[in-house]
Amino acid sequence: MNWFSKFITSSIGKKLLMSLTGLFLILFLIVHLAGNLSLLSSDGGKAFNVYTDFMSNNPVIQTIAKGNYFFILLHAILGIALAVRNKQAKGGKYAVSPKNNTSWASNNMALLGTLIFAFLFMHMGHFWFQFKFGSGLPMTTIDGVEMIDAYAKVSAIMSEPIWVIAYLIGLAVLAFHLWHGFASAFQTLGLNHKKYTPIIHAVGKVFSIAVPAGFAVLPLYLYFN
Amino acid sequence: MRLTLKVWRQKNGNAKGSLETHQVEADEHMSFLEMMDVLNQQLVEDKKEPVAFEHDCREGICGSCNMVINGRPHGPMQGTTTCQLHMRHFKDGDTIVVEPWRAKAFPVIKDLVVDRSAFDRIIQSGGYVSVNTGQAPDGNSIPVEKDLSLMAMDAATCIGCGACVAACPNGSAMLFTSAKVSHLGLLPQGQVEHKKRTQSMVAQMDKEGFGMCSNVGACEVECPKEISIENIARMNRSYIGSVLSTDK
Amino acid sequence: MKLDSKIPKGDLATKWSEYRGTMNLVAPNNKRRIEIIVVGTGLAGASAAATFGELGYNVKAFTFHDSPRRAHSIAAQGGINAAKNYQNDGDSVYRLFYDTIKGGDYRSREANVHRLAEVSTEIIDQCVAQGVPFAREYGGLLANRSFGGVQVSRTFYAKGQTGQQLLLGAYQALSRQISLGNVKMYNRHEMLDLVKVDGKARGIIARNLLTGELERHAAHCVVLASGGYGNVFYLSTNAMGSNVSAAWRSVKRGALMANPCFTQIHPTCIPVSGDYQSKLTLMSESLRNDGRVWVPKSQEDAQAIANRTKTALDIAEEDRDYYLERRYPAFGNLVPRDVASRAAKTACDEGKGVNKTGLAVFLDFAAAIERYGKAEATSQRIDNPDKATITRLGEAVVEQKYGNLFEMYEKITGENPYKMPMKIFPAVHYTMGGVWVDYNLETNIPGLFALGEANFSDHGANRLGASALMQGLADGYFVIPYTIGQFLSNEIRTPNINPDLPEFKQAEDETKVRLQRLLDIQGNQSVESFHKRLGKIMWEYCGMSRNAEGLKKGRQMIRDLKKEFYSDVFVPGTQEEYNPELEKAARVADFMEHGELMMVDALDRNESCGGHFREEYQTPEGEAMRNDNDYTYVSAWEWDDDNPILHKEELQFENVELKTRSYK
Known part of the structure; x- marks a missing residue:
């Protein structure tokens, strides 16, 4: 396995890991959003609670979830390591900071990533930690099955303006991160082609706005209802 | 035109x-380096040491000149080396900041002169076709x-000036290295060694202490x-x- | 001194192959023990060093640049000639040989030139195999274009960057040998003296330009590939660093400088715009394939254009003088460089120059754009295209062919050459003269060889376009690797040369003293200002046309300048540091002596031939008048501070009849 360790510790190997974990997390975002949209069904939270219950108890999902946590950590740790190493490689700053038409997001991925990581702590603290280790959770019974009333929990948090604003900021940061990250992942994989790259870029931009916007609808919807 | 120059000076x-x-009095038809010549002439007349900077062909092909002008490698014009940048793109009264390339793998030698021998070593690690004369x-x-x-x-048109590294916030040499890998790899003559070449050139690039590419694209913007x-x-x-498909 | 050119006997066409087949060889086990120093790593030096390395010699290569890839070969734009006859237009080795001899105005050696033409085809093969991305046709085969002075298409090219691509090929081959340990590369090292031991070249004194340290390097022989001396004119198309010092230091140690007055003035350069100018930029000769050169017929129109009251577009077709097409109908705009340059000078001397200095002519692409536009419209099946469509299509074709040159022109001048004709004027470009060498490329100092532009051998009094790249690579890849064996086969018993020998110490001490002298003057004028003044003297009295009176005057002026230089130059800093001003000062000092020798040579040659035009010797129509009876020789000069000594090598023409060169 000597070749493998050499491979993933090479600059391109590390970048490949960033790209692959990033793409996995992009997929996760889609699934996560799809599930969360059940918050919008006006059934008093029934659909959302069923969905949450399924996600929390299905063994396959739980396994994937563990993988997901691992990828998030890997993406974050590797990202920070790369940023540190890159800062060293740069070796100094220019007296005048350049204006050269490159996107702000692309120059600030590490900062954006760190903010997202902080946001995740808040988010996990609000839900995952509560559901796992919290006490006195609201309960509900649907079709004879007793389960946590996740909907009530979400509604409670999203009734406080401070949290709504925090979520909106977090999603905006995510949008910027995706603005560069989506297309960048493909470039790192070597997928650049005169015909297809413009499509990837377009899809990336739509995705980076649509997905965070989709998430952002939820706190606003809950807050105003 | 009268200009204020802020030039990086570093003894060694x-x-x-x-x-x-x-302060420098320049003419709009001068090239940027000719404007620097005026400054140096002034310094010599004052018995001071002139600013050291690299330059040779002054027609945009040798890749010697390397100045970061107002934060941009080779200055504000797209697709232009410092020597081909003309003063008509500046205004009377402008303040211009001139700095050397900054990257750990390009240590400063003196003033605006940096050591770019890392590029030579990358080429030596495999940037060729192994064919003897005859x-x-x-x-x-x-x-x-x-x-x-x-x-x-x-791809082969790369002049090895290092603006890509200077522009990259990560000090990465991916554009330089990939230009050579592409140039040779695209041609049938270079295909035979393509996999081996790619691996060894990337390994050497990493060894030289260049940063990693994060697809910012500044290199492409600043490449003359x-x-x-x-x-x-x-x-x-x-x-x-190549890593996944070769035996070694 | 009797000069022996060592041209082998036999038939011209088979001379080289027979010689190559019977030459002395050095066995592989002995090659490992032999050291070769190569000074300069441009096309000739890098290709030679790489090939020596491949053969198994121990090579030490030196360049004053930070990397071999910066050598000025990189700036060659147009292309490289080879007698491949891929176009089936009647080209052959003999025709390339003949064109080169004729283009050089019958002042080069038949045998050398024929060898050059023979190996030209191998160069293309070698470069293609190295991955040089030559231009190709849709069928995937190599494309060609035409250059001045010939009637076939034999020029291979890579956009307008052929020199760059060929140099990178050689640089990559060299890099490979460096990585294999066969070549030790010394970047940022400048040769400052040649060391002779028992009459043979055995090493050099090099200055580490970063630390200022003087280093002794010993070897069994020394190969100079240090380029030409065009920068003696200060303003030239050469790179700022190009210099004569390595060659000149060898001359000071007894090598002969041959035909130094043969300099090439290139007709298509961007005109000088002001006193601050540091260098001139060439516009590739390939532009003359499609560009038409003209000036207004009347002085009034020329004046109006210079004063910007009129533009080129205001001059009606019948008021334009396409003087090359008029004077030389057979070759038209594609006459050789010396002829085109002189014709431009004549036009400007008549007061028809088209810019404020009066030193510029037009190079016009309007006709080409129209022609290509119509052809393109036909091939795209556009019936009755309007003028705008034709122009659009034509400009696209021209852009594809010359885009980067047009862009470069616009960057420098701020004018759009698609809309307005380019303004061009001749400028110093190449030096045919150089260190005297025999057929083996060996100088009169045993063990000292000279390649590429540094030697004098192949171009006579004028070089044809796209032949410099050919000669550099021919010398480096396919000539010196064989001929060096003639010398080295006698050196296999010579142990490694010891750099502690007294000859090395003495040379080092002398170098140190020489540099210190420059530093100690502490005068008031910059090195650059002396170089500029030298350049003006050279251009004025030893430029596009010369006369006896001017040459005498010019020589005296240089001697005076030299005196002033050694009493009033200011060089800051010390020897023991990175000191670019000191480097420049040493080079300018050598340029002054070399410039003086050029004047002496030009004065000796009482004829007009190729790039050497003596006003006293011209036909009533202003064409060059050669004197074959008295001057069919190579002038090889031995330096002396007051009276350089001339050694003549008579040129024998056995295969070509000496004729008045006519491009009419």
Whole structure:
């Protein structure tokens, strides 16, 4: 396995890991959003609670979830390591900071990533930690099955303006991160082609706005209802 | 036109450098380096040491000149080396900040002169076709698709100035390295060694202490030969593919 | 001194192959023990060093640049000639040989030139195999274009960057040998003296330009590939660093400088715009394939254009003088460089120059754009295209062919050459003269060889376009690797040369003293200002046309300048540091002596031939008048501070009849 360790510790190997974990997390975002949209069904939270219950108890999902946590950590740790190493490689700053038409997001991925990581702590603290280790959770019974009333929990948090604003900021940061990250992942994989790259870029931009916007609808919807 | 120049002065690699301010009277038809000549002439007349900077062909092809002008390698004009940048792109009364390339793998030697020998070592690690003199078959024995040949040419047009590294917030040499990998890899003559070449050039690039590419694209914007980051993708692809598909 | 050119006997066409087949060889086990120093790593030096390395010699290569890839070969734009006859237009080795001899105005050696033409085809093969991305046709085969002075298409090219691509090929081959340990590369090292031991060249004194340290390097022989001396004119198309010092230091140690007055003035350069100018930029000769050169017929129109009251577009077709097409109908705009340059000078001397200095002519692409536009419209099946469509299509074709040159022109001048004709004027470009060498490329100092532009051998009094790249690579890849064996086969018993020998110490001490002398003057004028003044003297009295009176005057002026230089130059800093001003000062000092020798040579040659035009010797129509009876020789000069000594090598023409060169 000597070749493998050499491979993933090479600059391109590390970048490949960033790209692959990033793409996995992009997929996760889609699934996560799809599930969360059940918050919008006006059934008093029934659909959302069923969905949450399924996600929390299905063994396959739980396994994937563990993988997901691992990828998030890997993406974050590797990202920070790369940023540190890159800062060293740069070796100094220019007296005048350049204006050269490159996107702000692309120059600030590490900062954006760190903010997202902080946001995740808040988010996990609000839900995952509560559901796992919290006490006195609201309960509900649907079709004879007793389960946590996740909907009530979400509604409670999203009734406080401070949290709504925090979520909106977090999603905006995510949008910027995706603005560069989506297309960048493909470039790192070597997928650049005169015909297809413009499509990837377009899809990336739509995705980076649509997905965070989709998430952002939820706190606003809950807050105003 | 009257200009205020803030030029980086640094006695040698170990000394601490700083910006030094000078006034220069320039003509709009001058090239940027000719304007620097005026400054140096002034300094010599005052019995001071002139600013050391590298330059040679002054027609945009040797890759010697390397100034970061107002934060941008080779200055504000797209696809232009410092020597080809003319003063008509500046205004009377402008303040211009001139600094050397900044990257750990390009240590400063003196003033604006940096050591770019890392690039030579990257080429030495595999940026060639292993063919001894006299071994070649007839030039027309292998037809090469015209478009492919033009793509190879576009990559081969790299002048090795290092603006890509200077522009990159990570000090990465991916554009330089990938331009050579692409140039040779696209041609049938270079295909034979392509996998090995890609691996060893990437390894050498890493060893030299260049940073990692985060696809910012500043290199492509500042490259005086407008070499595309498509080449970087191509190298990524070849590298990943070659590691996974070769026996070693 | 009797000069022996060592041209082998036999038939011209088979001379080289027979010689190559019977030459002395050095066995592989002995090659490992032999050291070769190569000074300069441009096309000739890098290709030679790489090939020596491949053969198994121990090579030490030196360049004053930070990397071999910066050598000025990189700036060659147009292309490289080879007698491949891929176009089936009647080209052959003999025709390339003949064109080169004729283009050089019958002042080069038949045998050398024929060898050059023979190996030209191998060069293309070698470069293609190295991955040089030559231009190709849609069928995938190599494309060609035409250059001045010939009637076939034999020029191979890579956009307008052929020199760059060929140099990178050689640089990559060299890099490979460096990585294999066969070549030790010394970047940022400048040769400052040649060391002779028992009459043979055995090493050099090099200055480490970063630390200022003088180093002794010993070897069994020394190969100079240090380029030409065009920068003696200060303003030239050469790179700022190009210099004569390595060659000149060898001359000071007894090598002969041959035909130094043969300099090439290139007709298509961007005109000088002001006193601050540091260098001139070439516009590739390939532009003359499609560009038409003209000036207004009347002085009034020329004046109006210079004063910007009129533009080129205001001059009606019948008021334009396409003087090359008029004077030389057979070759038209593609006459050789010396002829085109002189014709431009004549036009400007008549007061028809088209810019404020009066030193510029037009190079016009309007006709080409129209022609290509119509052809393109036909091939795209556009019936009755309007003028705008034709122009659009035509410009696209021209852009594809010359885009980067047009862009470069616009960057420098701020004018759009698609809309307005380019303004061009001749400028110093190449030096045919150089260190005297025999057929083996060996100088009169045993063990000292000279390649590429540094030697004098192949171009006579004028070089044809796209032949410099050919000669550099021919010398480096396919000539010196064989001929060096003639010398080295006698050196296999010579142990490694010891750099502690007294000859090395003495040379080092002398170098140190020489540099210190420059530093100690502490005068008031910059090195650059002396170089500029030298350049003006050279251009004025030893430029595009010369006369006896001017040459005498020019020589005296240089001697005076030299005196002033050694009493009033200011060189800051010390020897023991990175000191670019000191480097420049040493080079300018050598340029002054070399410039003086050029004047002496030009004065000796009482004829007009190629790039050497003596006003006293011209036909009533202003064409060059050669004197074959008295001057069919190579002038090889031995330096002396007051009276350089002339050694003549008579040129024998056995295969070509000496004729008045006519491009009419």
